[in-house]
Amino acid sequence: MAEPIERTERESPAPEDESTLVARAKRGDLSAYDELVKRYQERIYATIYHMTSNHEDANDLAQESFVKAFHALKSFKGGSTFYTWLYRIAVNKTINFLKQRKNRQSMSLNDLDFNTEHDPDLVALISEKTPRREAGLTELQEKLNEALLKLSEPHRLVVVLHDVQGQSHEEIAKVMHCNIGTVRSRLFYARQQLQAHLADYLQK
């Protein structure tokens, strides 16, 4: 008879529904909010990091976004998913920060992981067709981040969310409070700008 109980104890608890966690967090349950932070921390951090190209700034802004979201939870009515709502807070905070930082941009780039050299996209890129094929990955990383920082914040955000993080046009439109047509046109313009800045590093 004890067997079923033993099995239940060994099983990991089923992941709690997001709305349940949000409801608990609204009541001040920090363990529920801790779970929500763990779910979205990587995506929120990555978006901010790709927008700022600075790990320390991204760390501060990501933490502040989660703290602000917790204090603003009572105003969250559930009109969108918690994730979209949280994303908006993080994006607005980051854009405000970048406007302040405009004249003192400094990069503090994260290291590349061990799989970088085996990425099929990058293997295809660094080929005989690439004019600057002698350029190392670190140099490419630096040039790419410099080119991204030359874009305006809305254009950079669209590129980061779509081409780096793989979000759909619809999701981006929700986060940026604009229509899908605007997202598409911004994406096209931003890619053109990046292409011009990185012409030496792209295949022809």
Added chain:
Amino acid sequence: MNETENFESLRQLLALKRHEIPPPGYFDRFSGNVIARIRSGETASGKSWFVRIFEALEVKPAFAGAFASAVCLLMLFGIVYAGSDNSAPQSLFQPGAENSQLSPQLASASPQQTATPEIHKVFASDPTNFEASLQPVASAFGGNPIFEQVSFSAGQ
């Protein structure tokens, strides 16, 4: 060479961004740091209100101008207010209704009673009269109602 091919090449290059990762163990500590900040009530990354004001001034020149104008107006108001404040004690030395609140006896006395003889007359009659020299000097503005005349002579 068409645009699609170019964007494809750019998309491949952008894939590099996905390989940029924070230091090992960073996300293990992240949620703990957030919860700690919530617990401590910290919302502005440890910056004091003083630092935040100066950051706001740096970002918005119009706000800086408004802040400077407000400070100037405050200083001007302070100077004007201080100037008008100085006139109030002078009224205490003028005979009238205000003086009667301090001392009814002094207020009822005539200026001749309250005013002592001029000092040069005292010393002219007897330069060694120290009793006279201890008496309060008459005010050049017609008597000082705050002082009462007291004699320290041994005979009294």
